[in-house]
Amino acid sequence: MTAIDPITFAVIKSGLDTIVDDMAYAVMRTARSPIVRDVLDYSVTLCDAKGRILSQAKTVALHLGAVPDAIDVIVERFRDDMFRGDVIVLNDPYDGGMHLPDIFMFKPIFSSKRLLGFSVVIAHHCDVGGRVPGSNASDSTEIFQEGLRIAPMKLYERGLPNRTLFKIIEKNVRLPAMVLGDLDAQYATCNIGEREMLRLFERYGEELEAYFDRLIDYGEELTRKAIAGWPDGEYAFTDYIDGDGFSPAPIPIVCRITVKGDHLWVDFAGSSPQVKGAINATLSFVKSSTYLTIRCALDHDVPNNAGVYRCITVTAPEGSILNPNMPAPVAARALTGYRVVDTVMGALAQIAPKRLMAAGEGGNTVVAIGGYHGPECKPFILVDMINGAWGGRSDKDGIEGITNPSQNMSNLPIETIEARYPVMMEEYALREDSGGAGQFRGGLGLVRQYRLQADTAVLQLRADRHEHSPYGLFGGQAAASSRNLLKQDGEWRVLPAKVTLEIGKDTVIRHEQAGGGGWGDPASRGRDSIATDLANGKISPARAMADYGFEAEPKADGDDTST
């Protein structure tokens, strides 16, 4: 056993962080699809030879908790059949993946014949075939409608591309140039991770692995220390998904956290059985959602690595929405992940309130508009994701215009949408009065409004929080619920939360997102904060009165001067 030098340890730790930063940056610079290069729906990480996460970039956290399960599959399948230059991909939710658009790419890193670890890049591809453009529909009923399934297999073998697999992918997706371009970006990034990991090995030699062990132990120690400081006991919380797109029946997500000593058990017994619509989530994804929420309750300096996961046991009943059986559809499972985050957050807030918040917007709303456009009938697929608001916190308001904490995603610029798709944007704004009232109010949700310029298109909407709006905590109120609206021939009508339909030219689609829940009794809210919100149009005079008993001063003349 190598003696651990505290200085070398710190240097290796920041060295790994630098490598994953480099990798994340490379994806952004080289990717083709707006969903990857603008919205940043991807994640990168480095694992050791046992497949344990060493360090992860500041990208989509929801992906990464699923990496250990995926690597287990790979190591089992390719144990004696991995060589330098191999690259393995997978996307099948029933064979290591999460949902089909997320293609995992792993590059084993070898120094001569010794396996040192893996470069891992997961990217959300803009299309993987199936019945709906974007491959993200919530109203599929079996996995076979959702697109191309890739079992773990080699995309490159000893540095040479597997042309058969490339051809199969090319022929089964709607936008092959974009999908292959993004696979290139993943590949370039895996190579950067490999190159840099080899440099570390060159510098530190075989000692490096002892430091990897220590790094993971260090994550575990800090986590155990935090958990041990929490009072033993059981903490339960229930939240709901509005429906699966077929049935309006509420779908309960039930979580029970047991704190005992320095270990956590998170059990989801009592949650809904698996559902007909495509919002079932694999257990790996549920673990991922749970880990990241618990990680939020820990101190900032805890490294996000496999050591953290050792302190947490996650279970969900087989055949439930959180651990479904083949061939349940899963394409829109991100929604269920968000609700797992909200549910675990509600339970954890009873334990570590200072680090958590009331419910945020409930996860992004996906607006996919796809079809064929122009004289050449060129295919287009706009996949837009609307984020977001945070709930109120123990000492301050929730943030508006912010990623869901499970993702760290960005948004698609309006000017990119208008330049690349036959869609015109009519509004992108904060939604007045949408934050839940409280001593610290929830952040405002967003409004996004689109007008179709193509003759026809398929619109696919995945929203939630129509019926069960984001909860408040400790006396804070729930936020405004979300709405989908559609305008045709001058008439507005309300759409269901989850819907797929054909639309024609000049149809206007509007999403009004839920805000974040409030924290604490609204009666305790500072008068200055209410006045500032009024001045900035973040709450209306009517709501200031209703929620806070605050009488707004009449508007200054300057505001209404008409010329």
Add this chain to the structure above:
Amino acid sequence: MIGRWAASSRPTNSVPMMQSARLSVDIGGTFTDLVLLRNDGLTFSAKVSSTPAAPEDAVISGMAEVLAAADIPAAALTEILHGTTVGSNTLLQKLGARTGLITTKGFRDVLEIGRLRTPGMFDLTWDKPEPLVARRYRLEVAERTLADGTIQTPVVAEDVLRAGAFFRDEGIQSVAICFLNSYKNPENERSAAQIFSQAFAEIAVTASVDVLPEAGEYERTSTVAVNAYVLPPLKGYLERLEHKLRSAGVTAPLLIGNSNGGLSASTTAQSKPVFFISSGRSSGAVGAARLGAALGEPNLVAFDMGGTTASAALIHRGVLSRTHEYEFRAGMSVPSRFIKAGGYMMRVPTVDVAEVGNGAGSIAAIDAAGLLTVGPISAGADPGPVCYGLGGARPTVTDANVVLGYLPPRLAGGTLRLDVEAARMAIDKTLGSPLGLSAAAAACGIREIANANMVRAIRAVTVERGLDPRDLTLLAFGGSGPVHACDLARTLGITRVVFPPSPGVFTAMGMLAGSIEHHELRSAQARLDLLGFEVVERLRREMRAAATMALTRQGYAAETVGFSEAIDLRLEGQDASLSIPFSGAFDAASLRPAFIAAYRDTYGYTPNDAVEAVALRLHAHARISEPLDFTALKAAPNDVGAREERRMVHFTRAAAIETTIVPRASVVSALSGPVIIEGADTTIVIPPGMRVEPNATGSLIATLEAA
């Protein structure tokens, strides 16, 4: 303190009849540095205390000092070159103007929504910075330009006037205008700006296309908002400075160092201050590139370490690395460039400087899990390091360096003794005992961790560009850069380290090596092979004419104006582009391989995809007199009270070794490490296994000795 360097073999006491000189001034947090270059080639420098409340005062007093030393009148100055932190301080301390924003109907919240990301993860206690313009001061007007540049709705004048009346009544001093798709057609934005300024002449107005004619509504809105916010304070400062300079008899033009490291007319800084936020810091990097050229070192990392931060910039194949985008945030620690949040976004050309909150004054501590950490909290000048004896109790990097024997037991100039024992006790008590290490071992630890932090800044500008630091030379400057440079070099596998003639005033000196410049940019979006020759040539002529006019208006002769050009290219479907330089008649066919080669260098694979053009860039420059020539600099003796001595120095945790200490002026031939070289403004540490020798430019060059 005054230093002088003779640049020629002419006798230094023979003063020619017609004296003239260029003066450069770099204002830092603690000191204002001035360097004067007389037309006979002599340089004179001065360091005076900064006067943050009225920064121009230190400029005027320092100028008097340096003019007296050079024995020339203020009227004989031909150019004043200036690096200022007024822009960054205005943002950092939120001292900008009361600012309003006018946008397209439906989009006033683009500025506040931003790009949604958070700089860290799993931190729900994070605070998103307040937008520079509050929501109530963001007003919408009816107008619409489509993505192809078609005006769907002309701007409605009544809306603009109504907004102006509201702003006037609310005491708004500066207004930004940003309309959707204005980068494709600026007509609506320009006419709104015109309507506004005709009716409300007392309020400053900036149209987004005048600072950033590029796609990306958030980046453009944020950039123009920063411009509007910083404009009144920076303009006011420059007007006061110019007024005081004129009163002091200066007639020369005032040029300001921009974020890109170039020098621009003061009038440009007054109308487009967003281009001047990193003034000064960027000039240091540009000076490094020029010194590199003089030394024949095309591949350099410029490393600058001061009291609270350290920064790194890259010069590769003779070209200084620049970026088109920059986020300004409170707290200097930037552990990752991969962030799109948490700061005030400016998409302006900026020297790609990575900065970490780790300087000589950074405090060392132990975190909850027993890990030794250094920075970003700094002891600053008050209370300062423990060894200064001014009340500081928490050990800093400087304390570690004193305990280890790297720094002399007295401050520069030799007047104030440093309390080595107090530093040792502080390190032992707060770090050594809890970690079970000796004070010396703990001090070594502080130094190693500080070095690891600073290595991250260097890696950010090298590895992230796909460059191996081992192929580069390190150039060390700033008060503390030369104390750490050799260790950083060894960690990164760098085998050559350069120490310039006077590291302490290197940034001001670097500006003297520059000349005024002017930039133009034109959008040119099309597939590269379909981009019309005539279109490109017309845009190039247009840019040249605009640049020449701007420079001649400043008094520079048209025949001294020179140009360099580049085209931004990317693979079809990508967002990020690479700038590829070109000259002569536009030839798309030869640009493709140049781009593919640059792409392969950066990302490690060769793409076969179609290449698309994004924009054309033009860089114009002109000169009034000969800039400082680093190849002709020669160091003259100026080491205050230094003499050769020996002291024990801990180069490793194992044991201290006896080390020779020599004054810089006495280094006339190669020396083998360990050796410590003391100069007037910094200490150079050469560890065992390295060798140092002087160079004709007055620099010292350290190399790793063959094992």
